[in-house]
Amino acid sequence: MSKQENTENKKFSIWDLPDVPMGQLPPHLQLQRTRVVCKADAPIHTDNIIYSGAYASMGIDNSVHLGSFRDNFKVEVIRLTKDDMEFDMIGIDAAIANSFRRILISELPTMAIEKVLIANNTSLIQDEVLSHRLGLIPISADPRLFEYLSANDTPNEKNTIVFKLHVRCKRGEPRRTVYSEELKWLPNGSEFIKESEKVDTKPSTYTSFTCSQDSLQNSSSKPIGPAEDKIILAKLGPGQEIELEAHAVKGIGKTHAKWSPVATAWYRMLPEVVLLEDVEDETAEELKKKCPVNVFDIEDIGNGKKRATVARPRACTLCRECIRGEEWDKRVALRRVKDHFIFTIESAGALPPEVLFPEAVKILEDKCERVITELS
Numbered sequence: 001m002s003k004q005e006n007t008e009n010k011k012f013s014i015w016d017l018p019d020v021p022m023g024q025l026p027p028h029l030q031l032q033r034t035r036v037v038c039k040a041d042a043p044i045h046t047d048n049i050i051y052s053g054a055y056a057s058m059g060i061d062n063s064v065h066l067g068s069f070r071d072n073f074k075v076e077v078i079r080l081t082k083d084d085m086e087f088d089m090i091g092i093d094a095a096i097a098n099s100f101r102r103i104l105i106s107e108l109p110t111m112a113i114e115k116v117l118i119a120n121n122t123s124l125i126q127d128e129v130l131s132h133r134l135g136l137i138p139i140s141a142d143p144r145l146f147e148y149l150s151a152n153d154t155p156n157e158k159n160t161i162v163f164k165l166h167v168r169c170k171r172g173e174p175r176r177t178v179y180s181e182e183l184k185w186l187p188n189g190s191e192f193i194k195e196s197e198k199v200d201t202k203p204s205t206y207t208s209f210t211c212s213q214d215s216l217q218n219s220s221s222k223p224i225g226p227a228e229d230k231i232i233l234a235k236l237g238p239g240q241e242i243e244l245e246a247h248a249v250k251g252i253g254k255t256h257a258k259w260s261p262v263a264t265a266w267y268r269m270l271p272e273v274v275l276l277e278d279v280e281d282e283t284a285e286e287l288k289k290k291c292p293v294n295v296f297d298i299e300d301i302g303n304g305k306k307r308a309t310v311a312r313p314r315a316c317t318l319c320r321e322c323i324r325g326e327e328w329d330k331r332v333a334l335r336r337v338k339d340h341f342i343f344t345i346e347s348a349g350a351l352p353p354e355v356l357f358p359e360a361v362k363i364l365e366d367k368c369e370r371v372i373t374e375l376s
Contacts, residue, residue, distance in 0.1 A: 023059045031335075036269065038334035040323050048093060048338060077354075084346045085353035088270070090339065097267050097341045103360040104265040106253040109148075110350040111141045111161055113258075115247040117192055117206060122241050125234045133234075134246050135258045137180050138227040138349040141248070145216050149249040155190075155207040157216070161224060161248040162186040162207060169236035176236045181229035183246065187213040192245050206245070227349025261356055263346040269336035271316035275308065279331055284308035287332070290321050314342070 025033065032045045052063030072091035079086040089097060116131040123130075141161055149159040163183040169176040189209035213224070234242060253260030273295055279287050280301075287308050288296045297311035316334070323329045347353045 036336040089341045109143045110261045111139045113246045114249045117245040120243040140227040141224045157209045163246040166243045168241040178234045180226040180231035267341045267343040270340035272335040273313045274333040279308040
């Protein structure tokens with residue numbers, strides 16, 4: 001082997017590589033650990049690195065500590081209205097965010113109509129279809145004030161809410177639309193007399209209320225009733241009539257979707273849009289036009305020159321239009337922050353959105369306590 005070849009082999013020896021920095025990750029590993037990088041064809045680094053010793057050779061402990069979680073976890077409310085709520089959850093794993101989503105959809109209890117007693121229905125809509133429509137009406141009632149009704153329980157003021165609907169379209173009048181606002185709450189229970197085989201027995205109704213449900217209501221709270229007044233139940237022609245009682249009970253969305261307290265609950269990772277180089281003049285104008293949701297803006301940097309800036313990264317929908325085309329992926333980088341979630345809750349009306357999330361936290365806490373109790 002010649003002296004020159006010896007020198008080249010020594011030059012590229014692994015022993016000559018620099019030492020790995022201790023206590024910090026190289027930029028490419030830190031990016032892989034904390035970000036999802038969105039390429040033009042597909043995202044990469046989508047998995048979370050959860051093994052505690054993944055970076056032990058670099059002096060970094062990747063395990064989860066309660067103290068660091070407590071210090072880093074934050075909830076920031078971005079938007080709150082009567083029907084929906086948007087907030088940021090920072091410092092958690094996607095599995096925990098998804099746990100909240102699933103609890104909100106299927107495990108948070110509400111009140112919904114389960115039994116319909118139809119005394120008269122001469123409308124065109126069939127009894128079972130009318131009952132189904134009644135069951136899907138969101139009921140504005142705090143489920144925390146009521147108990148579950150099991151198969152062996154008697155309907156009473158603690159587990160059942162009774163509504164009455166009696167509407168008629170008189171002959172000679174135009175067709176009448178029946179809305180949910182015509183469901184009247186009966187705080188003293190059922191008014192329908194139950195049929196009895198014994199002649200001498202005292203008449204009884206389909207519920208056994210010992211007191212009025214008015215006592216359950218706070219003076220400042222909204223009376224029990226449908227969450228929305230203008231939900232169409234049926235349309236009556238001249239001479240048609242509907243008379244019924246509807247009994248609402250407590251349940252969860254896992255049993256039937258009518259008990260789900262949310263219209264939807266969803267989350268997405270925080271978008272991060274980074275300009276890898278200065279994008280100026282005509283190229284900046286082109287970049288701004290490429291984005292359909294106006295993430296980019298143009299700023300004047302003097303001397304008649306303009307430069308593109310990232311003005312609204314939160315609005316990014318990851319359509320990737322800004323990185324399509326030749327050389328654009330070298331100018332713009334699209335990323336998602338792995339531990340920062342934008343969470344949106346749309347309430348169906350039973351409970352306000354600012355109450356739903358704390359209730360979901362309580363349910364998750366109860367699940368954790370059950371697991372700890374079983375293991376101890």
